[in-house]
Amino acid sequence: MTKFAKNKQEKDIIITIKRLGINGEGIGYYKKKIIFIPNALPGEVVVAKITKTYPHYLEGELVRIKEKSPHRVALPKGVNPEVGGLELANLDYNSQLEFKKHLILESLRKFHPRNFNKIKVKNTLPAPDIWHYRNKAQYQIEFEKGKTKLGLYAPNSHRLIDLPKMPTQSKDTQATERKIKQLVDKLHIRVSDYRHKSDGLKTIAVRQSHATKEIQVTLITVGKKIKNLKLLAQEIMKLDNVVSVFQNETQWDNPQVWGNKTIKLFGKDHIMEEILGKRFKLSPRAFFQLNPVQTQNLYTQALKYLDLSPDQTLIDAYSGVGTLGILASDQVRQVIGIETIAEAVDDAQENCKLNHIRNAEYIQGGVEKVLPNLKKQGVPIDALIVDPPRTGLNKKLIKTLLDVKPETFVYISCNPSTLAKDLVLLSEAYDVRVIKPVDMMPQTPRWEGVAKLVLRQDK
Numbered sequence: 263m264t265k266f267a268k269n270k271q272e273k274d275i276i277i278t279i280k281r282l283g284i285n286g287e288g289i290g291y292y293k294k295k296i297i298f299i300p301n302a303l304p305g306e307v308v309v310a311k312i313t314k315t316y317p318h319y320l321e322g323e324l325v326r327i328k329e330k331s332p333h334r335v336a337l338p339k340g341v342n343p344e345v346g347g348l349e350l351a352n353l354d355y356n357s358q359l360e361f362k363k364h365l366i367l368e369s370l371r372k373f374h375p376r377n378f379n380k381i382k383v384k385n386t387l388p389a390p391d392i393w394h395y396r397n398k399a400q401y402q403i404e405f406e407k408g409k410t411k412l413g414l415y416a417p418n419s420h421r422l423i424d425l426p427k428m429p430t431q432s433k434d435t436q437a438t439e440r441k442i443k444q445l446v447d448k449l450h451i452r453v454s455d456y457r458h459k460s461d462g463l464k465t466i467a468v469r470q471s472h473a474t475k476e477i478q479v480t481l482i483t484v485g486k487k488i489k490n491l492k493l494l495a496q497e498i499m500k501l502d503n504v505v506s507v508f509q510n511e512t513q514w515d516n517p518q519v520w521g522n523k524t525i526k527l528f529g530k531d532h533i534m535e536e537i538l539g540k541r542f543k544l545s546p547r548a549f550f551q552l553n554p555v556q557t558q559n560l561y562t563q564a565l566k567y568l569d570l571s572p573d574q575t576l577i578d579a580y581s582g583v584g585t586l587g588i589l590a591s592d593q594v595r596q597v598i599g600i601e602t603i604a605e606a607v608d609d610a611q612e613n614c615k616l617n618h619i620r621n622a623e624y625i626q627g628g629v630e631k632v633l634p635n636l637k638k639q640g641v642p643i644d645a646l647i648v649d650p651p652r653t654g655l656n657k658k659l660i661k662t663l664l665d666v667k668p669e670t671f672v673y674i675s676c677n678p679s680t681l682a683k684d685l686v687l688l689s690e691a692y693d694v695r696v697i698k699p700v701d702m703m704p705q706t707p708r709w710e711g712v713a714k715l716v717l718r719q720d721k
């Protein structure tokens with residue numbers, strides 16, 4: 263049975279959990295205030311402690327379960343429940359799928375795009391593998407009290423949990439991380455320290471192709487010159503399946519994990535991934551879905567909703583390494599991809615060559631700037647797929663879309679709130695025909711879904 267931490271100063275309170283919040287925490291009420299309690303499940307009566315008090319809500323800590331949900335399941339053995347990324351691991355998988363359907367229904371109810379109660383929300387598409395599906399590990403490294411620690415921070419803290427057993431992470435990526443830690447110790451590599459803002463190795467990113475098993479390692483450092491880093495890279499190259507080692511340089515004031523400068527230390531420029539029969543080269547900074555098996559199902563769903571015709575020009579907005587446009591290229595006259603990260607645009611262009619695709623081009627820049635230019639140039643924008651980051655679509659872009667009105671429009675989203683908000687604005691010209699949630703990240707509250715929009719008859 264999972265042990266839950268105790269905050270000795272606070273007295274125990276008893277709470278009945280009503281539902282799950284968007285971050286997977288149990289929600290109940292205490293003296294008419296909403297209280298969020300991680301690891302507590304709907305229907306449970308729990309003993310909790312208040313850990314933080316805010317004007318409109320409280321945060322609590324689970325102490326003990328008095329009445330247990332029939333949907334509660336045990337965590338896999340040896341797993342530290344404190345690590346982020348396992349927020350729903352206590353809940354049976356069917357209930358996780360229900361929760362993800364419920365998330366988008368709740369967001370639609372909250373923001374109510376036009377005719378929201380007529381939107382068909384389908385059941386969540388389950389993931390084929392609910393454990394060990396993540397093919398990228400990104401662990402922080404620290405040196406504390408004479409010991410090197412490599413792992414993940416406990417949520418909202420600076421407390422690094424050493425090499426947690428992550429049951430969602432692929433076994434190869436975890437094994438590679440562990441071996442790199444041993445090499446760091448053996449070669450006395452300097453590790454950066456947030457307390458002194460010192461230079462050194464900060465993060466180790468390991469990404470593996472599902473199709474070819476090739477592993478790409480990136481050593482993220484504060485400062486460029488780290489003694490013996492090349493020697494470390496040389497040793498890493500000898501590990502199973504590793505085909506390249508890169509260095510990415512960041513600074514302490516960078517809120518992102520990755521900095522802008524990436525250099526290759528050894529090996530191949532890319533690893534090769536395969537999705538639905540097409541091959542994709544991935545450079546270290548390029549975005550790629552973390553669950554390659556379920557990615558095939560996500561893209562199949564998106565292509566089905568697109569339902570393209572041969573005379574159309576498809577805009578693949580937020581194109582990454584060109585996946586969706588390349589997969590759709592034989593169904594349309596032309597594909598134009600738009601993406602901000604230069605390396606990803608280079609990868610997309612390379613990926614076209616690799617797959618013998620001649621009707622696709624990729625433009626570097628923000629969609630909100632590039633799309634109005636394409637319109638000015640008279641490019642026919644008749645089919646569109648958008649796959650933005652969690653922040654959703656920018657308002658200026660939505661204005662352009664309401665002006666251009668692409669006939670065919672599919673929206674892949676990783677955030678039900680921003681999707682629902684964007685649909686409020688887009689419903690000025692579009693009806694939302696259907697939304698299909700797709701579970702890309704079992705055991706977490708992370709949401710992904712595909713929405714099909716159709717032009718309103720009266721517009």
Ligand SMILES: C[S@@+](CC[C@H](N)C(=O)[O-])C[C@H]1O[C@@H](n2cnc3c(N)ncnc32)[C@H](O)[C@@H]1O
Nearest residue numbers: 549580581582600601602603628629649650651
């Ligand atoms: C969720 S990923 C989708 C990538 C791709 N469609 C895929 O399935 O692999 C979002 C992508 O949008 C890019 N991006 C972020 N903001 C952008 C913007 N304003 N304009 C164009 N691309 C952007 C990111 O670099 C990232 O590659």
